[in-house]
Every structure is written in structure tokens, then in C-alpha cells.
Amino acid sequence: MATNLELTHPAAAAELAPRLTALEAVAGFIRKKPLGAAGAVIILAMLAAAILARPLAPYDPYQADYSAQFARPSAEHWFGTDEFGRDVLTRILYGAQIALFVGFTASLAGCTIGGLLGAVSAFLGGKVDLLLERLMDVLLAFPQLILALAVASILGPAVQNVVIAVSIPIIPRAARVVRATALSVKENVYVEAVSALGASRRRVILRHILPNVVAPYIIMVTAQLAGAILAEAALSYLGLGAAEPTPSWGLMLSGSASAYAEKAPWIGLFPGMAISLAVFGFNLFGDSLRDVLDPKLRGR
Amino acid sequence: MRTYVAKRVLLIVPTLLGVAALVFFIMRVIPGDVTLLILGGDQAGRIDPAQIAAMKHQLGLDQPLLVQFGSWLWGVLRFDFGTSLWTGQPVIQELLIRLPLSLELALLASMVSVLIAIPLGMLAAVRQDSWVDYVVRVVSIGGLAIPSFWIGILCILLLVIYFGWGPPLEFTPPWVDPWANFQQMVWPVLTVGYRYAAVTTRMTRSTVLEVLREDYIRTAWAKGLRERAVVVRHALKNAMLPVITLVGTEFAFLIGGLVVTETVFTLNGVGRFVVDAVAHRDYPVVQALVFLIAFSFVIVNLLVDLTYAWFDPRIRYR
Numbered sequence: 001m002a003t004n005l006e007l008t009h010p011a012a013a014a015e016l017a018p019r020l021t022a023l024e025a026v027a028g029f030i031r032k033k034p035l036g037a038a039g040a041v042i043i044l045a046m047l048a049a050a051i052l053a054r055p056l057a058p059y060d061p062y063q064a065d066y067s068a069q070f071a072r073p074s075a076e077h078w079f080g081t082d083e084f085g086r087d088v089l090t091r092i093l094y095g096a097q098i099a100l101f102v103g104f105t106a107s108l109a110g111c112t113i114g115g116l117l118g119a120v121s122a123f124l125g126g127k128v129d130l131l132l133e134r135l136m137d138v139l140l141a142f143p144q145l146i147l148a149l150a151v152a153s154i155l156g157p158a159v160q161n162v163v164i165a166v167s168i169p170i171i172p173r174a175a176r177v178v179r180a181t182a183l184s185v186k187e188n189v190y191v192e193a194v195s196a197l198g199a200s201r202r203r204v205i206l207r208h209i210l211p212n213v214v215a216p217y218i219i220m221v222t223a224q225l226a227g228a229i230l231a232e233a234a235l236s237y238l239g240l241g242a243a244e245p246t247p248s249w250g251l252m253l254s255g256s257a258s259a260y261a262e263k264a265p266w267i268g269l270f271p272g273m274a275i276s277l278a279v280f281g282f283n284l285f286g287d288s289l290r291d292v293l294d295p296k297l298r299g300r
Numbered sequence: 301m302r303t304y305v306a307k308r309v310l311l312i313v314p315t316l317l318g319v320a321a322l323v324f325f326i327m328r329v330i331p332g333d334v335t336l337l338i339l340g341g342d343q344a345g346r347i348d349p350a351q352i353a354a355m356k357h358q359l360g361l362d363q364p365l366l367v368q369f370g371s372w373l374w375g376v377l378r379f380d381f382g383t384s385l386w387t388g389q390p391v392i393q394e395l396l397i398r399l400p401l402s403l404e405l406a407l408l409a410s411m412v413s414v415l416i417a418i419p420l421g422m423l424a425a426v427r428q429d430s431w432v433d434y435v436v437r438v439v440s441i442g443g444l445a446i447p448s449f450w451i452g453i454l455c456i457l458l459l460v461i462y463f464g465w466g467p468p469l470e471f472t473p474p475w476v477d478p479w480a481n482f483q484q485m486v487w488p489v490l491t492v493g494y495r496y497a498a499v500t501t502r503m504t505r506s507t508v509l510e511v512l513r514e515d516y517i518r519t520a521w522a523k524g525l526r527e528r529a530v531v532v533r534h535a536l537k538n539a540m541l542p543v544i545t546l547v548g549t550e551f552a553f554l555i556g557g558l559v560v561t562e563t564v565f566t567l568n569g570v571g572r573f574v575v576d577a578v579a580h581r582d583y584p585v586v587q588a589l590v591f592l593i594a595f596s597f598v599i600v601n602l603l604v605d606l607t608y609a610w611f612d613p614r615i616r617y618r
Contacts, residue, residue, distance in 0.1 A: 035434075035437075035438075134318065135318070137315045137318070138315055138318035139322075141316075141319045141598045142319070142590070142593070142594045142597070143552035143555045143593060143594075144552060145552075145555070145559060145560075146555060146593050146594070149559070149574065149575075149578060149590075150586065152578075153581070154326060154327075226444075226445070233447055234447060234560055237560070237563075238560070238575050250447075250449075253450060265461065268450075268453045268456075269457070272446075272447070272450030272453060278445075279444070279445035279447075280441060280445035283441050287441070
């Protein structure tokens with residue numbers, strides 16, 4: 001029986017499974033991947049900004065205050081105010097909610113749908129595989145932003161539509177990765193061995209193949225997250241994402257930022273910093289996570 | 301080689317048909333009736349139903365969907381993409397007016413990026429984990445993180461504040477006035493080029509790193525060659541091959557960069573044409589442009605694959 005195949009020799013067991021506690025794992029990550037840890041700090045700060053936006057933010061993100069239009073950065077308004085007298089810092093804090101929401105949902109949805117399609121492709125093979133592959137080819141024929149733009153143009157400007165528009169271009173990319181991984185894992189000797197030992201198909205897929213596809217899946221979700229945040233910003237900047245008065249970072253940069261460049265350069269300065277910092281954080285973290293999780297890159 | 305080329309060329313036919321179908325049907329599910337849009341916005345109640353029917357007939361919208369798709373496809377084959385709902389001009393004519401600007405921007409940005417990226421990427425790879433590598437990596441990850449529209453906005457902020465600059469109203473082609481053209485294009489080119497360079501640097505670095513681990517590099521070291529010879533003669537030559545594939549990958553970045561950068565700098569190019577068409581719900585234009593962009597993307601990728609196979613015989617025999 002497959003379950004009795006535990007390693008009983010103490011030396012072998014000790015060598016194979018040096019189980020780290022969570023704390024040790026985190027400490028190790030910080031030591032080995034300082035850039036990745038810096039990324040994690042940025043991500044945590046962004047999460048904190050999003051969750052604590054209400055208690056932290058000094059003002060209301062929507063309420064116009066015409067007595068405070070174009071206020072310079074000062075003690076009352078750290079990042080100044082925009083053309084409606086809204087506090088830029090407040091809107092940036094609330095903007096973290098939009099960016100994280102769109103980033104997480106779009107990349108999770110895209111990677112999950114794409115991943116499932118890729119897995120189906122790999123396991124069924126034959127005509128289904130061929131058909132799905134051609135379909136993914138078609139989706140891959142569009143540059144990401146153009147496909148998102150086309151979808152957004154149909155759905156109209158709204159936050160939930162941005163999620164759909166941003167997630168669709170992720171689907172074929174995720175499908176490719178998962179299909180390739182599943183195919184190569186399927187061929188591994190250990191899969192053959194477990195099957196030969198009489199494990200059911202279900203058990204082979206759930207216990208032996210799935211865990212090996214999880215790492216590439218996590219890497220993909222993190223990698224796509226940064227792209228999704230950037231895509232949301234670009235769509236909103238172009239007027240096809242979140243609609244006014246949503247405090248989306250991209251939207252904050254559209255129109256007024258260049259129109260009032262001379263009068264109030266801070267309107268165009270701080271939201272862009274927020275986008276860049278967020279994407280930078282996710283990129284740094286994602287890169288290091290890939291190095292740690294991908295066995296092929298380990299030790300490089 | 302010949303069978304490989306034939307196979308690859310044949311494979312793009314279903315892809316292009318799929319692209320055409322997807323673009324066509326996506327634009328048919330737009331909420332709101334296109335005929336009403338043409339006849340005068342959203343005042344649906346006030347328009348004579350007979351007029352609507354006539355317009356539908358004129359646009360061919362009263363025919364079965366498949367017939368419509370067929371006639372659109374037939375038009376595409378003859379470079380006839382219909383007329384813009386916004387200006388009433390043929391789409392292809394509107395496109396040709398805007399193409400030179402976007403081509404110039406794309407070419408110059410690619411040149412800038414290659415000139416920056418390949419030396420930097422190589423340097424970072426050769427000196428892996430040194431401070432040079434860290435600086436190059438941070439700058440290139442930064443380049444990926446900073447949205448090009450924000451770099452554009454920063455350029456404008458600086459130009460407006462320090463030089464009292466205003467956006468140019470009309471594009472001056474380089475053959476009319478090279479200096480005026482340069483002044484218009486230098487900031488957009490740098491904006492697109494920086495982001496483009498960031499992508500290229502990262503890819504160059506990782507390909508060179510991979511090549512440096514090959515057996516033949518170890519052999520080159522073992523036979524006592526100097527570093528210069530190993531890196532330039534053996535590593536660079538082999539690493540440049542995968543860099544060709546960059547052209548394909550980056551085409552997508554370039555298009556995205558154009559769309560956004562032309563909007564920031566109010567340049568009347570193809571990228572801004574897309575954005576304007578989407579904003580005006582000018583669906584024949586959106587349809588044509590999205591199709592043409594996907595079409596050129598597929599062709600670029602095909603050419604990249606073929607060049608690759610030409611240089612690397614291993615690919616052909618797979």
C-alpha cells in the first residue's frame with residue numbers, strides 16, 4: 001500500500017525533511033534575498049495603507065473642498081490638494097484599496113481560469129488540447145494592453161470591469177505555463193512509480209502532480225500582480241478604468257496632472273510614485289520568490 | 301528548413317482567422333445600438349424607426365452575422381476597413397496619416413533601448429552579484445515599475461516648469477524640419493525607450509547568465525582564454541541569438557508604450573488613435589486597429605521564429 005511507504009531510516013528522514021519553522025523561513029528569506037524582503041516590506045506597507053485608509057487618512061477622499069483648491073504640500077495637506085481641493089495623500093491611501101483589489105482579483109482570476117484550462121489541456125490531450133491551444137494562440141496574438149483596452153471599451157469604465165479587462169490577457173499566459181508544467185510533471189518517473197504501485201488516478205493527480213504545479217502557479221500569480229496593478233493604472237489613466245470620483249492612482253494622473261503642471265505639479269507627482277513603488281515592491285518580491293520556489297534556479 | 305517555414309506559416313492562418321473572428325464578434329456585443337450612435341447619440345426616442353432601418357441596411361447590419369463577418373473579412377483582404385463613424389473618412393486613410401509618427405517613435409525608442417540595454421545587461425551578467433549587477437537590476441526593475449505615462453508626465457512637468465513648454469499642435473516630419481522634429485520627439489522617445497530598455501536589460505542579463513553556464517564556456521576558460529575573449533567571442537555571440545526573440549516580446553511593450561505615451565504628449569499617432577476611437581466608440585476604427593495590431597504582432601513573432609530557426613539549426617528538427 002502506498003501509504004506505508006514511509007521512510008523509516010532515521011538518517012534518511014532527517015536528511016530529507018529539515019522542516020523549518022515559519023520564523024526561521026522568514027529569517028532565511030531576509031538573509032538570502034534582501035531585495036525580496038524589501039519588496040515584502042513595501043507590499044505590507046501598501047496592505048496597511050489599504051486596510052487602515054479610513055483611520056489613517058486625514059480627510060474624505062470624495063468630498064470636494066473649494067476653499068482648499070491647489071493647496072501646496074504643507075502640514076495640513078502633506079501631498080497637497082487637487083483641483084477639487086481633495087487631499088492627495090488621502091486619495092493615495094484609498095487608492096491602495098483599488099490597486100490591491102484589482103491586482104489581486106485580476107491576477108487570481110486570470111491565473112486560475114488559465115491554469116485550469118492549461119491543466120485540462122495537459123490531461124485530456126488530443127482534440128481538446130489542440131482546440132484550447134489554438135484558442136490561446138488567438139488570445140496571445142493581442143498585446144496585453146490592447147486586449148485589455150478592447151475589452152474595457154465594451155464593458156465601459158467601472159472598477160469591476162477593469163478586473164475583467166485586466167484578467168483576460170492573463171488567461172492564455174497562465175494556461176501556457178500550467179500546461180507545460182503539468183505535461184512535464186506527468187512524465188516524471190515518480191508519477192510512473194506511484195501509478196505502478198496502484199495509486200488511483202485521483203490520488204496521482206491530487207497528491208503527486210498538483211503539489212508540483214503549485215509553485216509555478218504561485219510564481220505566476222505574484223508576477224502577474226504587478227502587471228495587473230500597472231494595467232489598471234494605465235486603463236484608468238486613459239479614461240477606460242475606474243470612473244471619477246474613484247480614487248484610482250491612474251485616474252488621479254489623468255487630465256488634471258498635466259493640465260495643472262505649472263500650478264500644482266504635486267497632483268502629477270505623488271500618485272505616480274505610489275504606482276511605481278507598489279509595482280516595484282511586487283516585482284522585487286516576485287523575483288525573489290521565484291528564485292526560492294523554483295528548484296531549477298535554486299542555488300544560483 | 302523549408303518544411304519548418306511552411307509549417308510555421310500555415311500555423312498562423314488559423315490564428316489570424318481566430319483573431320479576425322474574435323475582434324469582429326467582440327465589437328458586435330458593444331452595449332447600445334451603433335445605428336443610434338451614428339444617428340445622433342442617445343436620443344433614442346426621437347429618431348424615426350424607418351431611418352434606423354435604412355441606416356441598418358446601409359451598414360449591412362440587417363444581414364446574418366456570418367454574412368457580415370464574411371464581408372468584413374473580404375474588405376480586410378482589400379485593405380478596406382470601412383469608414384470612421386467620427387470623421388466619416390476611410391479608416392485606412394486616417395491610419396496612414398498617423399503611421400509615420402508612430403513608426404518614427406517606435407524605431408527611435410528601440411534604438412535607444414538596444415544601445416542602453418545590451419551593454420548594461422551583459423555587464424550585469426558578467427559581474428553577477430557585484431554592486432554593478434545590483435545597480436543595473438534595481439534600475440531595470442525600477443524601469444518596469446514606473447508606468448510610461450508617469451515618466452511622460454514628469455517630463456512635461458519639468459519642461460513646463462523650466463522651459464515654459466507647451467505641447468506641439470502639429471507633427472513636423474523629419475524630412476520637413478529635422479530640428480523641429482527632434483524637439484518634438486526627443487522626450488516621447490526617451491519615455492518609451494527607458495521602459496523598453498528596462499525589459500531588454502533584464503532579458504539580456506538572464507540570457508548571458510544562462511550562456512555563461514554552458515559547457516563550451518567552461519572549456520573556453522579551461523583552455524586559458526582571457527576574460528575578454530570568453531565573454532565577447534564565446535558568450536556574447538551565443539547570447540545574442542535569444543535576444544532576437546526580444547524583438548517579438550517587446551513589440552507588445554512598444555505598442556502599449558505608444559498608446560500611453562502618445563496620449564501623454566498629445567501626439568497624433570496610431571496609439572492615440574486607438575484611445576480616441578475607443579473613447580468615441582468609433583467601432584469600425586477600433587475593430588480595424590485592434591485587428592491590425594494583432595496581425596502585425598503575429599507577423600513579427602513569425603519572423604522572429606524564422607530568424608531564430610535560421611540561426612539555430614536545433615529548432616528546425618524538433
